[in-house]
Amino acid sequence: MRWATRARVHVDRAACAWLIRRFVDPEAEFVFVEDPTDVPPDATGFDMRGVALSHHQGRCTFETALLHFDLTGDPALEEIGHIVHEADLADETFDAPIAPGLDVLIRGLTLTSDTDEATLALTDRLFDGLYEHIHRRMLSGRPPA
C-alpha cells in the first residue's frame, strides 16, 4: 500500500511510519508531499490536516493510529504513544522523561539526512530499539541491562 505524509518528517510522522511498516503493512511505500492536496488518490494520508490518521481529540497521530489499527492491546506501543505525544506536543499529559531527548535526536537526524527516506531508515532503527527496550522491561519488570 502507499502512504502519504508531509515532507520533512519529525517525531510523530517517523513513529507512524515505523508503526505502519512493523505492525500494519510490511510492504508500505511512503510518499512525502508539501500539501495535503498533493496526496496521490491511491495513498492513505497521515499526520496532516483533514485526514482520519491525524491529531484528534488531543491525541497525536501515533496515538490515533494505535486506535485506528486496533493496536492498543500492546502496552509497549501504548507507552511509545505517550513518549511520542510528549515529544510532539509537550503538553504534559503524560510523564515521559525521555520525550525531550527523542525530540532532539530526531530533529538532529533530519538535519543530517538528505531525504525523508534516509531519516526514516534511521528512525526505524531508533523505534525498534525503543520498542525492544520497553518490551523487555515489561516482561522482566526491570530495565534491561
Next chain:
Amino acid sequence: MVGVMTEVADTDEWVLLAYRLPREPSTPRSTVWRKLKRLGVAQLSDGLVALPADARTREALEWIAEEVLEHHGEAMIWLGRPADAAGRAAIEQRMSAAVAAEYDAVTTEAAARRDGDPATRRRVVARLRRELHRIQARDIFGASQRDAAVRAVDELAAQLTGQART
C-alpha cells in the same frame, strides 16, 4: 548535501491563527488557550494570535486550529509580515518581557529557597528545572534573563550535592 532539510526561521514572516470558539462549553476554550500560552503566542486581538513562522510554530498552530474545528469553532491559519516596524517591535518586546518575567520568577524563587531543608530544596530544584524547560520552549527571542535563572537553579542544586558529601 547535508542540511538541505534545514528550515531556517524567516524572521520576517509570522504565522497567525484566527479562531473563534463557542462560549460554552468552556473546557475547550481553556484547553486551547492553555496550549496557545504554552507556545508563547502574541495575542494581537481577541481570537487572533501570532508567532514568528517556522516549521515548528506553523505546525503547532495548525494542530490547534484543527482542535478548534473539532470543537465546532472556526479557525484559519494565515502567514503574514508585519507592515508596521514599530508595532512589530512592540509585540516582540512584549513577548520577550513576558518570558523574562518568568525567568526572573525562577531566579527569585531559587535564591529564596537556599535556606530550606535539603529534601524540600531537592524538590524545588526538580520543579524549577521543569519550569525552565517550559519557559525555554516559548523563549523565541532568547531572553538574556535565562542565564541568571539557570545559574540560580544550578547553584541551589550544587549546594545540595555539597551537603550530600558531608
